[in-house]
Amino acid sequence: MAAYADNALAVELRHPLGRIALDVRLDAGRETLALIGPSGSGKTSVLMAIAGLLAPEWGRVSIAGRPVVDTERSFSMRPEERRVGMVFQDGALFPNMSVEHNVGYGLYPRPSSRAERKARVAETLGRFRIGALASAKPTRISGGERQRVALARAVATTPRVLLLDEPLSALDSVTKAHISAELAQWLADLRLPTVLVSHDFSDVVGLADRVAVIEEGRIVQSGTTSEVLRAPESAFVAAFAGINFFSGTARRNGGFTEVKVTDEVVIASTDTTTGAVGAIVRPWDVTLSVERLESSAVNFLRGLIIQVAEVGSVVRVTVGSTPPIVAEVTTESAARLGLVPGRPIVATWKAAATRLVPRGMD
Numbered sequence: 016m017a018a019y020a021d022n023a024l025a026v027e028l029r030h031p032l033g034r035i036a037l038d039v040r041l042d043a044g045r046e047t048l049a050l051i052g053p054s055g056s057g058k059t060s061v062l063m064a065i066a067g068l069l070a071p072e073w074g075r076v077s078i079a080g081r082p083v084v085d086t087e088r089s090f091s092m093r094p095e096e097r098r099v100g101m102v103f104q105d106g107a108l109f110p111n112m113s114v115e116h117n118v119g120y121g122l123y124p125r126p127s128s129r130a131e132r133k134a135r136v137a138e139t140l141g142r143f144r145i146g147a148l149a150s151a152k153p154t155r156i157s158g159g160e161r162q163r164v165a166l167a168r169a170v171a172t173t174p175r176v177l178l179l180d181e182p183l184s185a186l187d188s189v190t191k192a193h194i195s196a197e198l199a200q201w202l203a204d205l206r207l208p209t210v211l212v213s214h215d216f217s218d219v220v221g222l223a224d225r226v227a228v229i230e231e232g233r234i235v236q237s238g239t240t241s242e243v244l245r246a247p248e249s250a251f252v253a254a255f256a257g258i259n260f261f262s263g264t265a266r267r268n269g270g271f272t273e274v275k276v277t278d279e280v281v282i283a284s285t286d287t288t289t290g291a292v293g294a295i296v297r298p299w300d301v302t303l304s305v306e307r308l309e310s311s312a313v314n315f316l317r318g319l320i321i322q323v324a325e326v327g328s329v330v331r332v333t334v335g336s337t338p339p340i341v342a343e344v345t346t347e348s349a350a351r352l353g354l355v356p357g358r359p360i361v362a363t364w365k366a367a368a369t370r371l372v373p374r375g376m377d
Contacts, residue, residue: 024176024208028064028074032057037071037232043208049223049240050212051255057232058212062178065210066101067094078208079175098123100174100207104181106165108153114164115140115149121172136171143167143201159190166201177202177209183218191218192327198222216243216256217326228252246372247295257331259296259340262374265289271313271366276338283313284369292371300368301342303332303352304361312363316340320358323349330354334362 023044030037037057041048050058063069065076067083070091076084078099083092108117119136126132140146143163153161162182169177182198183191199222202209213219219226220240227237228251236248247253253260261282263274271283274294282294302308307315318336325331330349332342340362344354354360 023077023080024065024210025077026061026065026074027076028061028071030060030064030069030071030074032060032232035232037061039229039232039234041210041227041234041237043210043225045206045208046224047202047209047211047222049219049226050210050229051214051216051219051226052229053214053255056229058214058229059180061229062101062180062210062212065097065176066099066178067092067097098172098175099178100169100172100176101178102162102165102169102180102182104184106153106161108161108164108168110153113150113152114145114156117153117164118168118171121168123172139167139171142170157190158186159194162186162194163197166198170205174207177205177207179209179211181212181214184213184215195222228255245370247293248372248374249293253293253295257298257341259298259301261294261296261338263292263294265292265294265371272371274369274371280316280337282369283366284371285367286369286371288371288373291374293374295370295372296340296364296368298331298341298343299329301340301362301364303334303342303344303348303354304363305352305359307361308363310363312365314366314369315361315363317359317361320354320356320360323354323356332360334360336362 023042025042027040028037037060039061050061052058060069064071064074073086074084078097083097115136118139119132122135126135140149145163145167148156148160183195186194211219211223223240226240226243227234230251236243236252244256247256247258247260250260261276263276265272265274266289272286274282274284274292276282316336318334320332321335322333323330329343330346332354334340342362
């Protein structure tokens with residue numbers, strides 16, 4: 016394993032997980048790394064191995080320059096010695112304990128007196144603005160408040176590494192937006208090596224300094240959020256980034272580059288990349304209409320709407336064309352056009368909205 020700074024987390028794991036095999040290498044300094052992928056791809060297993068709740072078949076993990084797992088030396092530090100703070104998807108708070116006692120449960124180092132314990136818990140509650148909830152039970156507070164308590168409890172352990180397992184997935188859209196903004200600030204203030212697991216790319220934009228996309232146990236692309244959004248390396252990654260991705264072969268034709276996607280479908284781009292490419296079209300660059308519009312948009316696909324979903328302040332519409340395409344429109348446009356599953360629709364976009372990235376031949 017390469018040498019890492021004392022403030023870093025370094026992970027190398029290989030472990031069978033039923034139908035897939037985990038084979039992951041990742042590292043994080045004083046930053047937030049988002050590990051994103053579908054259910055069953057191995058995300059949570061990576062967190063469990065770091066925390067000491069899963070013993071990998073082979074692996075090496077170091078925290079702050081110190082090994083906590085090295086299977087080649089038959090070494091594995093006990094979970095409580097690793098100084099890892101973990102926030103589970105549902106918070107995993109003790110329902111019979113008050114918020115104050117939940118946060119105080121994992122205090123490290125252990126207070127030498129009751130007065131010190133009370134002061135340290137009060138300081139942590141204040142830091143996360145949950146002091147007014149000190150005597151409340153977890154069942155009597157909101158989902159957003161429970162996430163604040165879970166994070167406060169994790170931070171009270173003075174961790175060297177912070178692990179967050181789907182911290183926003185159980186929240187409604189309004190609460191999610193609020194907690195996400197708070198979480199971004201807290202993570203920036205803490206400046207801990209942090210691994211945040213999510214199945215939704217949109218949940219990590221603004222939270223993560225870097226992202227790593229995991230598919231069936233392997234990291235298939237990593238980089239900053241803007242890098243992955245700008246140039247996904249596969250249809251799988253593009254799908255998780257919420258972007259349309261069409262594989263094809265590109266050649267120049269006059270003022271455009273034409274990408275042959277199928278025998279019947281050719282997409283135009285103003286980019287000049289040729290050969291085997293991925294054509295990237297952002298959903299917000301796609302216009303929907305009942306009939307094809309007279310406009311400068313040269314690309315279009317026809318099909319039946321197969322899904323309509325509200326995503327924050329926009330509506331994401333999946334059109335079952337060949338190939339399928341996803342568009343994002345305002346709620347007003349969705350209502351005006353009567354966008355419902357089963358309705359025939361035309362998706363159009365400009366050649367300038369089609370970005371091309373080279374790809375290896377399949």
